Amino acid sequence: MAKTKAKARRRKPNRSLGGDITNIVIVRNPSLENFQDLFILMQQSWVPFSRYILNTVFITAVGTVGHVIVASMAAYVLAKHKFPGRVLFFNIVVLSLMFSYHVTAIPSYLTMSFLGWIDTYYAIIVPQLAYSLGLFLMKQFMEQIPDSLLEAARIDGASEFRVFWQIAMPTVKPAWLTLVIFVFQNLWNTTGGTYIYREELKTLPYALQQILAGGIARAGVAAAVALLMMSVPITLFIITQSNIIQTMTTSGIKE
């Protein structure tokens, strides 16, 4: 037994690299040098770096808020109103989730170019407003709202929009808090793809990709970048998750 172990050891060129679990967990020579390098790189960029940050913040904020409102309104009527075409429409939305986006890229590009939206934020924000997943998620939760609750508000004379905004939305708070995470993540990580070409309109992930393109020499900076990029969604994530609490009891809803 001892012999095989010794043999195995001899075969392995450098013990400090593999196998030893302490090397995975314990960091040797910790430093903040990567963050300093990142800061220097940021100052060298052609467009002021704050512009990239502002662009991403703008896209993410408008897109997330817009999507939650647009999708929730549609989900509300699909779940709680009875009108011709609602089942068909909902089924189409769910099925659309199953179509591979790789092949729709070209038709989508042609649509954008037809509308003259290339090189504008419309091309990024507007399609995100009708993201299929959001409607599906919200509709599933809206279904669970007791009809009696909505009916009571209507009898009190509330307009349909008020019923939606002041009764339905607070009741499904866990749902839209969850949805915020999904949309935020999508938009926060968007590089502008094939739609944005003007440098001053480009986003933060795009700028960071350029840093990553520095290759192995920038590996440390790349890791710093990844950490910074992740920290925002994770902070938001923790905030929203700790707000997902029992709505059905806190708002005193009972059938």
Next chain:
Amino acid sequence: MRKMASNILPNTKMSFSARMNNTWAEMKKNKVSYMFLAPYAIIFAIFTIVPVLTSIGLSFTYYNILEPPKWIGFQNYINLLLDDEVFLIALKNTFIFAAITGPIGYFAALFFAWMINELPPKIRAIMVVIFYAPTISGQAYIVWNTLFSGDAYGYINGMLIQLGIIYEPIQWLTDPTYMKTAAIIVVLWMSLGTGFLAFVAGLQGIDNTLYEAGYVDGIQNRWQELWYITLPSMKPQLLFGAVMSITSSFAIHEVLVPLVGFPSTDYAAHTVVSHLVDYGNIRFEMGYASAIATLLFIAMVGTNQIVQRLIRKVGS
């Protein structure tokens, strides 16, 4: 006047125009509903329905992006099913991946969401972050490249060698024997995604009084509680999670590229989406790629029908 008559007698046989009038009256009555739906519906139609229908249309053409599409009927489909051996390998791999990662990922998501449900909000939030971290961090799965690395520096190889179990490193990510298993492990590691968060939120939406009523009605243990109260109360979320599991487990591709390479050795981990990306983004045979997408779509829709029927039976 006629409209009213047809509203009163909806079951009698009506002419087409009368029925249209009836629907129109019905639609006018629901004006508010359509106004709520309109912003979403318009954007959805332009940016999702139109591109999807265009792609399905392109699947009947030869289209290389540079020249205008040429109509070739079902030729793409015939070639795919009868002439393309790699597609058949990809199809088999996709079904293996989907059959393993879909159900396991789904039940794991449900189980973990249920486990952490009763923790206080702050602690629960932290647990959710830990479970969801592989998904939120985007590309973090490349750490598995170091773990599964084919030389003796790879953590798994290194450990196995040190323990004396193997004497030479195993090519986890390039040997067709191990490749698929390695990929499945990574996919499962990432499977607490969209569905998991929906379950976490869904469990919080269940009215506590239902449990109290359940115990009065003779529910004896946590398992009965889960089956008769918890799961039936979150059926909408279960359906949502199932659709998300299907769409992600049938469309595994991005994870595979840095892991096993693209294409993988002997196409051992080649999936339908890999094949689609190969034809669409590399060979620019958009018509052919669209045909692949359409077939994949049909497979997912079929699976979805079966799964939805199963979920309707929950709690009975």
